[in-house]
Amino acid sequence: MGSLFSKPSPQPPPASAELNKPWRKVTWREKNEILPYLEGFRSSAGVLRILLYGPTGAGKSCFVNSAQKVLLGRNVISAHEQTMRVGQSFTVKIKTHKMKKRGGGRFPFVFDDIMGLQPDNLGGIQTEDIINILKGHISDGYIFNPMHPITADHPKYKAKPEAEDKVHCLVCILPADSVSRMNDEVFVKMKTIRTKAVHLDIPHVIVLTKVDQACEVVNQDLKKIYLSRKISEKVEECSHKLGIPLNNIYPVQNYHTEISPDEATDNLLLMALNDIVNFANDHVEDRDDE
Template sequence: MASILQREEMDELLKWIGGRRKFRLLYKITRDGCSASTFHSKCDNKGMTLTVLYNNNDTVYGGFTSQNWTSAGGAYVSDPKAFLFQLKFNGKWSPKQFSIKPEKHVHAIHCNSGYGPTFGAGHDLFAFSGTLNASNGIFALNGSCNLGNTYDMKGTDFNSFANGNLQVKDLEVYQIDECDMNDPLDVPWRKTPEWTTRVMEELKEEIENYRPLEQLKFRQTKIMLIGQIGAGKSSFFNTVNSIFRGYVTSQACSGTADHSLTTQFRAYQVRNGPSGKPLNFRLCDSRGLEEGQGIETQEMCYLLDGHVPDKYVFNPSVPLTPDTPGFIKAPKLKDQIHCVAFVIDASTVDVMSEKILEKIRKLQTPMNQRGIPQVVLLTKIDKVCEPLQHDVGLTYFVPAIQEYVDRVAMMIGLPRSHVIPVKNYESERDLDTNVNILTLLAMQQILHFADDFLYNYLDDLDPELLDKMNTTD
């Protein structure tokens, strides 16, 4: 049986407990039986634990101790870190922490071989004694709840804490462990669909069927990839392309070098493998970011506005101007960039120079002025997290990746939800379902953001002009 405690509830509890922790379900009365002896056999000497009660009014409450439960004959255990809590009341989110009274910490928990989890002298929360059976799915616990003896309840009484009864649908005890940053969590830190071949095919089909807004009368959304040399811009296109071709491709030039391997502006087509039909978006690649050279702010403005033709070759000694051959002087919406993806190598986050960060911030200015949404593709996550070298399906379960996402979001000045971890095909010869899902989830979010930009454009458009666009081929 799975645990009942939800991710948001764990997150709230972790704020009170502190630190990076992992929850491990030790005891569950609907699974193990409501028995004091079973509670002690499963929960004694396990270090810090969390007891959670779920009553039949959908109220969720309980207690935390940082000390061991034991089968002592009626001994109190001191714990200044212990607290009682409530997470929900009558099904509504109602998080409250009730700390132990400083002078009462010596009575934090009561250990007795005949008792279940018991908090406080008196007792503030005494779950049950002996052995109990459920009736119609409900356990009528035979303990007591004499609040306020040991814990500061801040005016909360038995009725507002536990609906005035100890009838519960379940009771769980979790061990709270120190969490290694590379040790996968029990629940993901970011929710995604369950990773299966069926989900991969559904995501692939959704992206194959993607169309820009019909009212705007153009065929392909344009996504701009921007990043340092070797971060994986071209490799990301190759990875997306591989998924829809059905085998690992290397159409875009990728690898490592002193200077950018990408010298042209390329608006790459992604094509369906069997038919060769292009999908309704393009991934645009350009020069990598470098401290002394690379793409500059004015060039970025021209790219964003659609002035730069496909296959234009950048020349560091000859800047792009309106007089450059092929310069598109009157670009249309279809020529413009509709979303920008910054590509950042996770393994270089700690050593990224301030000059590169400053360059990114300068490039963001014209994007923000134009209302162009931005995301970050956090690449090479397998280089910074050993478990992902074997299974990228763990990406959203590993705290280390969440830590990188949080740091990059602060560095770039974007919401954390805009930072998307990905793993490009580099050394692989065969496609991998989990790599595909990670990439397709990234593309799904990018296309949603591009549509947000187009919806804003549509909202700002003159109604008469929109009518004209919809009656003109």
Template sequence: MQKAKVRKVSTDTLTSNLPEERREQLCASLGNVELTLLYKASVHGYQASAFHQRCDRQGPTLLVAYNRSGYIFGGYTSVDYAQSGREITDEEAFLFSFKSGASSYIKINSGYNARYDDAAWPNFGQQLYFCHNNQPVVYHQGGNALNINTSSMYGNDTQLTECEVYKVEQAPEDSVEEKPWRNVLWTPERRAELMGLIQNHKPLMKSVSRVRILMIGPVGAGKSSFFNSINSIFTGHVTTKAVSGSAGTSLTVQFRIYPVNDGREGKPLPFVLCDTMGLEEQSGAGLDIEDISSILQGHIPDRYKFNPMAPFQPDEQKASKPASLQEKIHCVVYVIDATKISLMSDKLQEKLASIRRKVNSLGIAQIVLMTKVDEACPLVEENLQSLYVSSYIKSKVQEVSSRLGVPVSCVLPVKNYSQELELELNCDVLLLTALQQMLRFADDYFDDIRPVEGNTK
């Protein structure tokens, strides 16, 4: 797999409007390429003749449009514009759209023409027309080549504020980085080995029968989905025991302690996953930081219903008696959506920093689970084994590391089961690798406190 490379273009007359985050994401979908800005409508005019003068016979091109509603959308074609008057077949053509952290890619349906090559402005699938009739608008007339939802594609806002066309060129071979930045064995044998290590794991402390792993993260990041995914692997088929989804507010309203069995009728595995209400940036909403402190110290019972306006208050008798090590949290996992890292608000980042400081003060092991990697990078969506040769995913791992203040080695990219009906080897390897690291980190915590526990006996 190839590393994307971008040529930044900025001259007195041509300055790209494409944000670096989106530039990198588009390049990740195209492989080892450089982008050169050929045409900018606000500079050269919205006339089709101006577009063809600068963009004809330039090879593969990327059209990027912008509207007043904040959508960045457009299309890629690998075939020259030439005003040939022919219907063009292009299996590489696709549409894309970005808005508020979300992204989507639409491929041309097999058997349909990718576009019509005439003297007018570009169209894709003879359905979506840009700068229609030489005006700063986008026009959709329906059709079968592309499955276009105009609401999600551009918010039904047809007025364009800018339109740009980039030449897409292969970068020099010496810029290709084919060596993975992490080594993973994507084999059934490795999957079986990881399952065996987890099934046979024994916590370092004899007083602890099962490692307690606490999942913390923003609403919709995938905490509950991670439990469902791990449970699916050991059950042998995809399950949805924990409520999960993508609602704007947390679907988890209780503190839940989820054991996982080794098969439907098997014995409990040596860990439990603790699910919490999602974090929200505004005060009085989502999980309260004081509740997290009570969870860490083992005071909050299973199925306790969170109240964002009033943190948990243990009764006096329990408050005066420290919880046992078995009841406390041994590893904290921050669950972060890879598609929304750059859009994380300062308030949410400060909440996470406050939690980190509390966890640090207790010496509890910490790790970051970066979810939805397939949605963040089209190459990874096409083949999950591309994960550790994706320069875009590597940049996201580094960004998470910087924002949360954790080492890069503690950031683990995964793909949860979400729409699949059957288990997949590559998903399982990533998920089991992450879980194995959590158990290792918990043992590091036990190793650190073991002399302390020994002195208290």
């Protein structure tokens, strides 16, 4: 019979915040080694269209600005951002962002920034509107109605979209620091959109933002992102919830307070941009073959 004063069973030590080896092997390179590929990229279509979507406050507009900053090598304001989460989407209309090149000209790809997803009782963009964007039916500048999706008689509705109006890659922007607390209703909406993208053969990736706010190890040293146990767990969680393969999920740190370029930040953003642009181009080539 056990004693009333028996010692409790020893608890296992807490898992280290840093892994013994990287959960993803990458080569950190100078920005000027990576950027020339995108600068010399030629699309199989006229312009590749990349749609950014996700919950309110995930950092979609910030990602657009960060991408343009790394491509230009200077501070920019391309998309208007909200400085803090206020529960409502700061973006209220579809805005197409044409990416500028250093020395002039444009890249052969654009980003469509849209209103954020929210539970039905809080408003946000309608799922049907995002599906219509995938098909190329909604023109730039359309102001979203949180209560009703666009109708075929609206002046911004394109009944017969051109190939360049359609989306060539779907990018879900998710916040690493709060993805575990996101409303299930929002995930249901995102899975509905993903299912439609799959039916349309549109590639789908996740860009995981705010990694510095999700993990102190990463906050102290961004180059330890692939040694971070917390970020590895967040990537696996996103893969499980949306059914997107792990190698199609890209953790990044957007530019927030910095006004000068940062090598590690640029590396992560360019890794994601390179693959997103290539996936979009692959989609166009596969469609043309068919």
